[in-house]
Amino acid sequence: MGNQELDAILQSFVAVGEETKDKLLGAAFCVVNKDGVLYQGSAGRTDLPVDSPPFTMQSFTWIASMTKIVTAAAAMQEVERGGVGLDQDMRPLVPQLAQMEVLRGFEADGKPVLEPNPKGLALRPCILDPLGMQSTTFYSLNADESLQRRKVAVSYRDPETGTLSIGPLPIPAEPPVQCGGGGLWTTCEDFSKFLRAVLADATGNGADAAGMRRRILRPETVAEMLRPQLDDRQREALRSVTSEAYDSMVPEFERTTPLDHGISGIINLADVPAKRRAGSMMWKGFTNGQWWIDPKAGIAAVLIVNVLPQPDPVLTKLHDELERAVYSDLI
Secondary structure, X not given: OHHHHHHHHHHHHXXXXXXXXXXXXXXXXXXXXXXXXXXXXXXXXXXXXXXOOEOOOOOEEEOHHHHHHHHHHHHHHHHHOOXXXXXXXXXXXXXXXXHOOEEXXXXXXXXXXXXXXXXXXXXXXXXXXXXXXXXXXXXXOOOOHHHHHXXXXXXXXXXXXXXXXXXXXXXXXXXXXXXXXXXOEEOHHHHHHHHHHHHHHHOOOOOOOOOOOOOOOOHHHHHHHOOOOOOHHHHHHHHHHHHHOHHHHOOOXXXXXXXXXXXXXXXXXXXXXXOOOOOEXXXXXXXXXXXXXXXXXXEEEEEEOOEEOOOOHHHHHHXXXXXXXXXXXXX
């Protein structure tokens, strides 16, 4: 029943024919645990013409800030190897950091409050290949022909009519650097492999039953990534920022939900009624895709779309319905 309900939810949110008002062109959703896939499904199409290719688990798209958790895992691998420490000053290694100031908050008019950081800045071919993430890259223009055929067009929602049109990619087609904060292109299938690896490594079960996948992180490293990291002052700053940008940052939570931040994303410190458990972590991307990891429930999920601007009210409603269905029918 759970899979059928999730299929129906996805189908109900995508455009059929030319009418796109309050719809998405396409979406893919996957739920995993440490042992495998609990659900995967997709609906819709990859471009505006009604005869465009279908949106699938293999559709190829820019995931923006969803890149951050992959980058964090790569950084934590370097911590495991002893190359850097979580509390080591990074300025001698990356001189550009010496000129960077620390954001302490905002003035009443929105002007940022910046301070020098005399204490230093700490960082508190090893992921993609071991996990078989063959459809993930920073360079979409150089991607092979198969990925080019699966590329998803960027849709833009008109705020007055709610309809969609196709627009330009809001980043350089060929990036000057491999941007760890938001540069990856991938698929729902590939990103779900990464989330499953995080869950498996958290329990020390880093290889499949057939031994086909290597561990990417130690259990204690995953625990550190998913642990709340903020002090009282930082938590208050996070509360202030998320209150101001509630619809774009944390609409999946009640406004009173206490929040923290780990080495990858925002953590809810209390259960969310009918949804994720306390201690879950989540993050999202500029094109409205998002993921969450729920260690207590032993699951992770990723929703891949490609619609702007952010936040998108249709996507917010879709995500809410999918998450509620996951916790009521799937686990």
